[in-house]
Amino acid sequence: MSKDTARVFEEVCRHARRTAVMASIHEFLGWDERTMLPPGGAEHRAEQSTLLAGMIHQRWVDYKFGEQLDGLAADSADNDDSDAAVIVRRLKRQRDKRVKLPQSLVEELSRTAVMGQQAWQEARNGDDFAMFQPLLERTLELKRQQAEALGYPQCPYDALLDEFEPEELTANVGPVLENLRAELVPLVTSIEQSGRKPDCSILHRDYPVEAQDRFVREAAAAIGFDFRRGRLDVTAHPFCCSLGPGDCRITTRYYPDFFNAAFFGVLHEAGHGIYEQGLPAEQYGLPLGEFVSLGIHESQSRLWENFVGRNREFWTCFFPKAREYFPAALGDVSADDFFFAINESRPSLIRVEADEATYNLHILIRFELERAMLDGQLDAADLPDAWNEKYRQYLGITPPTNREGVLQDVHWSAGLIGYFPTYSLGNLYAAQFFAQAESELGNLANSFAKGDFQPLREWLREKIHRHGQRFTAAELVETITGRGLSAQPLLDHLRGKYRLLYQL
Numbered sequence: 001m002s003k004d005t006a007r008v009f010e011e012v013c014r015h016a017r018r019t020a021v022m023a024s025i026h027e028f029l030g031w032d033e034r035t036m037l038p039p040g041g042a043e044h045r046a047e048q049s050t051l052l053a054g055m056i057h058q059r060w061v062d063y064k065f066g067e068q069l070d071g072l073a074a075d076s077a078d079n080d081d082s083d084a085a086v087i088v089r090r091l092k093r094q095r096d097k098r099v100k101l102p103q104s105l106v107e108e109l110s111r112t113a114v115m116g117q118q119a120w121q122e123a124r125n126g127d128d129f130a131m132f133q134p135l136l137e138r139t140l141e142l143k144r145q146q147a148e149a150l151g152y153p154q155c156p157y158d159a160l161l162d163e164f165e166p167e168e169l170t171a172n173v174g175p176v177l178e179n180l181r182a183e184l185v186p187l188v189t190s191i192e193q194s195g196r197k198p199d200c201s202i203l204h205r206d207y208p209v210e211a212q213d214r215f216v217r218e219a220a221a222a223i224g225f226d227f228r229r230g231r232l233d234v235t236a237h238p239f240c241c242s243l244g245p246g247d248c249r250i251t252t253r254y255y256p257d258f259f260n261a262a263f264f265g266v267l268h269e270a271g272h273g274i275y276e277q278g279l280p281a282e283q284y285g286l287p288l289g290e291f292v293s294l295g296i297h298e299s300q301s302r303l304w305e306n307f308v309g310r311n312r313e314f315w316t317c318f319f320p321k322a323r324e325y326f327p328a329a330l331g332d333v334s335a336d337d338f339f340f341a342i343n344e345s346r347p348s349l350i351r352v353e354a355d356e357a358t359y360n361l362h363i364l365i366r367f368e369l370e371r372a373m374l375d376g377q378l379d380a381a382d383l384p385d386a387w388n389e390k391y392r393q394y395l396g397i398t399p400p401t402n403r404e405g406v407l408q409d410v411h412w413s414a415g416l417i418g419y420f421p422t423y424s425l426g427n428l429y430a431a432q433f434f435a436q437a438e439s440e441l442g443n444l445a446n447s448f449a450k451g452d453f454q455p456l457r458e459w460l461r462e463k464i465h466r467h468g469q470r471f472t473a474a475e476l477v478e479t480i481t482g483r484g485l486s487a488q489p490l491l492d493h494l495r496g497k498y499r500l501l502y503q504l
């Protein structure tokens with residue numbers, strides 16, 4: 001790097017870092033909005049958020065910043081994998097995408113998302129799909145325009161998927177998810193036909209909120225969420241957000257008569273948090289300090305929630321503690337019965353309450369339907385029927401109302417099309433990473449039984465967290481596991497677990 005180039009690179013990094021600081025203030029307003037804000041403050045908060053979002057956008061499309069990035073990119077070879085070259089490549093890619101979207105389309109998308117969510121809320125409350133349909137049609141039209149403006153390698157859906165899973169292709173993800181569906185449907189059926197059922201009433205006994213709060217904090221800290229650099233608060237809809245190095249916020253909700261929601265919710269969000277806390281702080285604000293994709297992010301939360309938290313040996317360590325925290329609820333319950341109950345699998349209507357086996361079928365239904373709508377093969381008007389038909393085919397159940405069917409998720413109303421597959425990608429990646437970790441570290445269940453999660457956590461730090469965006473998701477999986485995206489490890493995991501529990 002010549003002296004001049006080095007100076008320009010420094011300037012570009014300074015600009016990007018300051019933009020990231022501004023974005024973290026925007027995030028902070030978002031955290032506060034969902035956690036603390038009194039209803040009366042919503043309107044002013046919207047004004048604050050819009051102002052900041054505009055300022056952040058301006059910094060991204062800044063002309064000089066763009067010129068400098070283009071110059072640096074032209075100077076470095078495509079196969080240069082130095083830190084500087086990777087930073088420039090990733091920043092340029094992000095900036096180019098922002099520049100391609102006309103301001104008028106960005107504003108129209110954001111306006112339609114606000115109106116769409118209002119219409120969806122009312123439609124859901126009144127179980128009236130027709131009320132939402134015009135907004136959905138408008139959203140689809142705008143998403144097609146967005147895809148055309150951004151450009152795509154093979155099909156318009158690629159452009160939308162890329163927003164959440166950079167550089168991933170529909171043609172790569174589609175067949176893997178189809179394979180997953182083809183194998184999951186018979187598995188779910190055989191579980192259903194096994195006739196075995198855990199006693200899940202034990203999860204709906206008296207679980208005092210205050211004891212839950214202490215228990216989930218103990219578990220989150222044990223797996224490695226650092227409370228000195230993070231917080232746990234209560235919200236209606238749990239989430240994780242990072243406000244910068246040393247400040248990661250997670251949230252949960254407590255039900256006094258249900259164990260799972262807070263406990264597994266916190267393991268999930270803490271998994272997201274551990275990823276954020278593992279990103280290299282010295283790279284903050286630059287691509288090497290940022291998460292790879294939503295799919296990789298979700299792999300970290302699912303790994304801790306399901307592969308650790310729903311592992312039998314995890315409860316060898318944690319069930320005696322659970323009994324101490326909840327003597328009235330669990331005093332007469334065996335660890336095996338508890339373990340079966342928290343791993344119950346059965347077809348249900350609501351995605352967010354689904355178990356490990358059926359969850360992906362909920363996602364695949366949405367993935368197939370949104371692609372069909374975007375391609376114009378399915379009219380929005382026919383969506384409820386198509387939805388119900390797929391639920392019948394894949395899960396063997398039919399929603400009695402649209403409220404429990406097609407109107408249950410906020411995503412489409414908020415313009416989030418191309419988002420759903422990242423949930424399943426997270427599950428697939430989690431299984432691939434966990435299988436690889438076990439092949440390198442030996443049986444991890446032994447360390448879980450002792451409450452030792454360090455070997456797995458350090459492995460994830462080393463293999464995934466510390467790299468930031470050095471690799472794309474596909475490169476990361478390939479580098480770590482020696483193969484591309486695959487449904488096999490997840491299917492092996494699910495079959496192994498349910499074979500034992502349901503005696504298949």
Ligand code: ZN
Nearest residue numbers: 268272298301
């Ligand atoms: Zn998540």
